[in-house]
Amino acid sequence: MTHPGPIGIFDSGIGGLSIARRIRELLPNENLLYVADSIHAPYGEKSEHYIQQRSDAITRFLMENEAKAIVVACNTATVSAIRQLRADYTLPIIGVEPGIKPAALQSKSGVIGVLATSQTLKSESFNNLSRLFSENVRVEIQPCPGLVEQIEALELDSEATQTLVARYVQPLIQKGADHIVLGCTHYAFLAPLIRRAAGAHVEVVNTDMAVARETVRRLQMHNLLSDSPQAGSATFWSSAEPSLAHRQLSELWGERLIVHPMR
Known part of the structure; x- marks a missing residue:
């Protein structure tokens, strides 16, 4: 039926x-x-x-x-x-659910980064998911205050948004991440900026x-x-x-x- x-x-x-x-x-x-x-x-x-x-x-x-x-x-x-x-x-x-599993399975550097809200990153379910793959990769997390507000304001490529994205992405790259997981559905609309900030060698993982x-x-x-x-x-x-x-x-x-x- x-x-x-x-x-x-x-x-x-x-x-x-x-x-x-x-x-x-x-x-x-x-x-x-x-x-x-x-x-x-x-x-x-x-x-x-x-x-x-x-x-x-x-x-x-x-x-x-x-x-x-x-x-x-x-x-x-x-x-x-x-x-x-x-x-x-x-x-x-x-x-x-953030795409930690595919990122962990595909990572060559053994380090993946996660961009998400503070509430997601401190949740029990997120931490349980991270621990499942912690033997194979190191999961580096990055809370991103202000990004959702920029997207809600349709500031998808403004200088202020570019600055915020670079501020959140660069620490993950410096720690060796070769995959960046988008842990907030809003961030899909910033994927071009995130790829630009991360560089061509980094894969951006989105689960939409x-x-x-x-x-x-x-x-x-x-x-x-x-x-x-x-x-x-x-x-x-x-x-x-x-x-x-x-x-x-x-x-x-x-x-x-x-x-x-x-x-």
């Missing part, structure tokens, strides 16, 4: 669009719902309890709008809230396509894929100021959108 309901996707802001675009590539006939909780961004500077409350409220909102599955397209919300969400709700809930593939797998497992021959729709909500929300989402999605307000 197939299911016509939409896939619900949320992030602390616009970063999860990097995953939503990949889901759209793999599942062009699925309807998507996207919530950008931008007024509460960045989640990385919030308490775990606060993130859990926001994640629960948004999940319930998406379920009220008939979501058949939820993609937590935010590393910080995943490490802080996904365990509780899965305990409370029965629909498939897919999260985001891996999350999209896992979404397909989970929908197949639960017989929830749509069999509609029609192109799927995409509906957007944002808690940001309306004109900013429209500009943010339209620019990064690649077309002019109607963005519904949400608090």
Whole structure:
């Protein structure tokens, strides 16, 4: 049996669009719902309890709008809230995990770097993941305060953003990292800057396509894929100021959108 309901996707802001675009590539006939909780961004500077409350409220909102599955397209919300969400709700809930495994398996130098928010880096799940591969590689971490705010402001190539990226990337390179893992979905939109700062010899590891593939797998497992021959729709909500929300989402999605307000 197939299911016509939409896939619900949320992030602390616009970063999860990097995953939503990949889901759209793999599942062009699925309807998507996207919530950008931008007024509460960045989640990385919030308490775990606060993130859990926001994640629960948004999940319930998406379920009220008939979501058949939820993609937590935010590393910080995943490490802080996904365990509780899965305990409370029965629909498939897919999260985001930093690509430490592929980076560790591919590293030649034996050193990988991780760019992420402070909340992600201090989480139990992140540290457990790092320890799994600590026998093979050294994992160097770098919190990145200010980067999410630059992306939310659409400052994707400004001098200030370039300066911040260089400040966070260079210490990892100096420590010998030959792979840099993007541990926040927002950072996918800065991948060109990160590659430029790191140099051609460094691989930048992003898991947006891996999350999209896992979404397909989970929908197949639960017989929830749509069999509609029609192109799927995409509906957007944002808690940001309306004109900013429209500009943010339209620019990064690649077309002019109607963005519904949400608090």
